[in-house]
Amino acid sequence: MSKSYFDETHCAIGHPKSTFMQWMLTVDHKRIGLMYAAVMFTFFFIAVSTALLMRFELFAPGQQFIDGDTFNQAFTLHGVIMIFLFIVPGIPAVFGNIVMPLMIGAKDVSFPRLNWFTFWLYIFGSAIAIASLFTDAGFADTGWTFYAPYSLNTGTNVIFTLVAAFVLGMASILTGLNFLVTIHRLRAPGMTFFKMPLFVWGIYATAWIQLLATPVVGITLILAIMEKYFGIGIFDPSKGGDPVLFEHLFWIYSHPAVYLMILPAFGIMSEIIPVFSRREIFGYRTIALSSASIAGIGYLVWGHHLYTSGMADIAKTVFSLLTFFVAIPTGIKFYDWIATMYKGKIILSTPMLWAMGTIITFAIGGLTGVTIAMIGVDIHLQDTYYTVAHFHYAMLGGVVFLFFAGMHYWFPLVTGKMYDESKAKIAFYMQFVGFNLLWFPMFIAGFLGMPRRYFDYLPEFQIYHQFSFFGALLFIAGLVFMFWVFYKGWTKGEKVGPNPWHATTLEWHMPTSPPPLENHSKVPYVDFDPYEYHHGEPVVKFDYETMRRID
């Protein structure tokens, strides 16, 4: 029986005997990805619980369980964890690590020890963020955006969160840097950029954003710390500073960060759709280049967060126009995916269900985004539940749904086993229905004027909050059920071999299942496109011992 990456590993320091230390010190990209997943989903469930707490509070007007200050801390905790600890690092750190090197035929990432260091930097940053929960002043209550001047005046422990976000930003930069060099240097011979799987393209575009946008928010957080503790004046109106400048600097990063979240998710979609349609992807180049152009245009649209903050009309108009432009490459991707399915041999396995569900939810999330990109409409809808529903449709219904799709898709690759398909499908339908029941009423409530981040509301909004509440219960039940299915699959699932989905990309051509420590037995020569199907069967076949083509 050959060994998998669960049995042996390389370590950053020495050759520890104990399994525990081998995991803590591992430099193997697959193990690091798995550890990221474990930590991230722990935080994810903390943030979900916080959200549920808020839903309980909002079940009826007036105070139910928590007071207003706690509510402020709750939505800040929810936002900080979900953004900085879960969704920003999310897909790149987990699947970028586990799958990307396999897809390009590399033995590991370019800087394996840096990768290990980055993981611990992430843990360190997370620890700082969580630590302020246990201090006297309590967790920050500013919202995850830390807007000046409130973040400079509040008595809660903003500095912990600011420092944590800075450290997590550094981890994010180093991950992006590592992936960029990996993709440039370690592709298997013959694999040109346009022979890379589309997930790698997504990770590539993401890595550029991580590298080029994160430093700006990093320094902004440092400047906020300097302002709060040394009074340098730049965000403080009493010294001539301008709080709106903070918003600009913050969103120069944080809007590209939105695309940083969605691009690798789109990459997962581009992997799943051709495999479960048994067809070559439609418009490979347009999907690859649209990732790059979303990353590029995404830099220039941050101003649409500031329509009501005080900005010149001409600037608003330009930002609005540029924001519309982002919808074009995104639309191209959607049409490409749908065209791929056309006349395909569609197999409705769970990953495909998640992908197709996302086409619906993300389309709603994206199109509502276009409406609030319009200046006049946004003046009405800014900071209402409409906006909240919009970005949850885009983030939860886009990024996280595709994250789940990827988890189902690569589950047999990572564990070598299969989860229970029929139960996983039930979990999907529970979450899909629960999700829409949870968020769709918020569009209406927001349109009618329900503001976000409020702990109390007028009685006329109660019906929407109660729909949301029951949607949330259903969604969380589905979520827990899904993880239970994963757990059962991992412990009791049947072994399915290296390529259960009849996929074509290199990560499925492994000598063992799960993959061995140093990946492919030999590095293959890539003279084929990533998604070659002929009459519904993969074209390229390998001898897994020599990695020579045998078709």
Added chain:
Amino acid sequence: MAHEYIPEISTDRDGNEHVVQGWQDDFYGGKLGFWLFMFTEVLMFGAMFLVLTYYNMLHPADFVTASASLNRFLGGTNTVILLVSALTMGLSLLKMRAGDVKGAKLMIWATIILALMFLSIKAVEWTAEYNHGVFLGLDALQSGNAHSKPFGEILFFGMYFTMTGIHGFHIIIGIGLMVWLLKRINAGKVSPEHHILHWNIALYWDIVHLIWVFVFPYFYMIGAASGGTGGH
């Protein structure tokens, strides 16, 4: 370990052999990674320059007054020191590549000494400014008291201490890196055949001095016409 690395060969369908680039011993990859990291430094300082320029446009006169009060003699000396240190660092890399390990170490020591001189002069400057009442947290840079400076000057000095402070922090990190580099050279881990670490630290030092080349004129020189060479 890295030195014994033998790259793998991959064979295509026609039997042609292709050398596989592994992560081990990837000189070009190491350089690329560090260049990308330097990009992030440029962006960090770029954002601060953006803030500075914005407030300069709002308060041009105050900025000139504040700049005039800085000490151009000490600042200029520091600029020369840093430029020379960039030269010594570059020479150390050239010597390392030419196989002269001893000369390379000597040049690194010279760079460390120059960096320490830079920090000492910086300390003298900051102390003088503190004694003149211009420092973060002192009355002059607070609003609404008898010593308050005008808005533009408060903002100028706020950014001055932030940016030169963060730059000074980079100098300190640089000294640490050079000491580490000397250790690695003594341990034989960095040698003329395997000098990527040396290369990258030299690159780091270049970016540190390059940032100063922009910091110096923006803070010290815009008020030069009215301030002479002296100052705090």
